[in-house]
Amino acid sequence: QNLDLDVTVFCNFDSVKDIVSKNYDRVHFVECTQEDTIGTEISGSTSTTTYELPVNNYYNYTYSQQIYKADEINQAHTPTVITAISFKYDYSSPSTNKNDVKIYLAHRPSNAFASTSDWTPIDNATLVYEGNLNCSQGWNKFNLDNYFNYNGTDNLVLIVDDNSGDYNSSSCVFDAHTNTYNSTLYYRNDLTNPDPVNPPTGTLSTTRNDVKFFSMIEMKDLALSLRMQTLLVFQLESLLVNSQEKERLNTSF
Numbered sequence: 001q002n003l004d005l006d007v008t009v010f011c012n013f014d015s016v017k018d019i020v021s022k023n024y025d026r027v028h029f030v031e032c033t034q035e036d037t038i039g040t041e042i043s044g045s046t047s048t049t050t051y052e053l054p055v056n057n058y059y060n061y062t063y064s065q066q067i068y069k070a071d072e073i074n075q076a077h078t079p080t081v082i083t084a085i086s087f088k089y090d091y092s093s094p095s096t097n098k099n100d101v102k103i104y105l106a107h108r109p110s111n112a113f114a115s116t117s118d119w120t121p122i123d124n125a126t127l128v129y130e131g132n133l134n135c136s137q138g139w140n141k142f143n144l145d146n147y148f149n150y151n152g153t154d155n156l157v158l159i160v161d162d163n164s165g166d167y168n169s170s171s172c173v174f175d176a177h178t179n180t181y182n183s184t185l186y187y188r189n190d191l192t193n194p195d196p197v198n199p200p201t202g203t204l205s206t207t208r209n210d211v212k213f214f215s216m217i218e219m220k221d222l223a224l225s226l227r228m229q230t231l232l233v234f235q236l237e238s239l240l241v242n243s244q245e246k247e248r249l250n251t252s253f
Contacts, residue, residue, distance in 0.1 A: 042072050043210040044177030049090050053209050054160040055098050055133050056188040057172035062162035063194040064186035065120055066208050069111050069155050073213060082128075082148040084214035085158070088175040089135035096134050097166040103129035103142070104161070104196075107154035112181040113204055119185060120157045122196040133162070135174075139212065158211070161196050175210040183208045 056062040074080055082105065089095065106125035128144040150156060167190075184205040187194050194200055 041210060041212050042068055043175070044179060044208070046178040048176050048178055048207060049173035050176045050207050050209070051170045051173045052186060052188065052205075053174060053176065053184065053207065054087060054103075054158070055101060055162040055164075056186075057095055057098070057168040058170040059188040060165050060167055060190045061193040062160065062186065062188045063196060063199055063202070064160045064162075064184065065113070066158045066184045067108060067111055067113070067155050068158065068183075068208075068211070068213075070153055073150070073156055074152055077152045079152045080150045080215045082144065082150050082213050082215055084141055084143045085129075086139045086141040086212040086214070087133075087135065088139050088210050089137055089172075090175050091172050092137055093169075093172070094134060094136040095168045095172045097168050098134055098162060098164045099132045100163040100165070101129075101131065101133040102127060102161040102163070103133075103144075104157075104159035105148040105150070106157040106159065107151060108157045109154055111155050112183060113185040114182075116185070116201045116204055119199050119202070120159065122159070125157070125159055133160070141212075141214070156213075158209075159196075163193055165193070176207050177210060179206045179208055182206060 051057045052062075053064055053066065054062075055064070070077060085103065104122065104125035105128050106120050108120050126146060126148055128146045128148050129142055130145060131142075133142070182204040184207060185202045186205065187200055187202040192200075
């Protein structure tokens with residue numbers, strides 16, 4: 001029998017919510033974290049635009065890798081769970097034809113690509129998003145299907161695999177910036193869809209997308225929250241047992 005009580009639970013985890021909901025009739029869940037950008041927007045001092053990254057809007061297929069330094073992502077170098085990524089699209093008409101795109105994230109010690117074949121192995125990367133990468137003017141946020149546990153110390157590689165087989169226009173550009181080192185490696189083609197497991201020779205570039213990385217909660221806070229919510233479940237279950245026992249005693253005579 002459920003308890004006829006009003007219960008407010010500060011909780012982010014479905015497993016906890018399920019337990020509480022089974023035992024209480026009126027439960028109000030309040031999220032105890034707020035999503036925010038990690039650090040600030042990553043953009044360089046030399047601004048530019050590009051139709052080639054993160055997908056090439058003038059070609060059918062793209063495979064690109066861009067390196068973002070640990071200091072740019074999180075100056076405190078603390079572990080972080082990345083939950084979303086934003087790109088800034090800079091054209092008045094929306095892009096509409098990039099409908100089959102995969103995004104991966106990976107750690108990488110080096111902050112630059114050494115050659116046109118210096119790809120980060122896809123086996124070392126985590127698939128975090130699968131869907132379209134169509135955008136309208138301004139910042140476009142893509143919530144990740146699988147969150148990425150960023151260690152806070154290595155550099156981060158943003159990998160985009162565009163399998164759309166279609167293009168938009170060279171006018172469909174994204175905001176970007178120019179670095180003094182080869183922070184980007186990419187391949188684009190109209191006929192050949194590159195295999196991320198064995199990518200072809202690419203093109204080195206100092207151009208890199210302006211981006212925002214989002215995080216819900218740091219890993220150390222996540223562990224603390226789990227411990228606190230486990231304790232909460234024990235307390236709620238204890239209250240439930242005591243209330244049921246009290247009711248049993250009251251009806252035994």
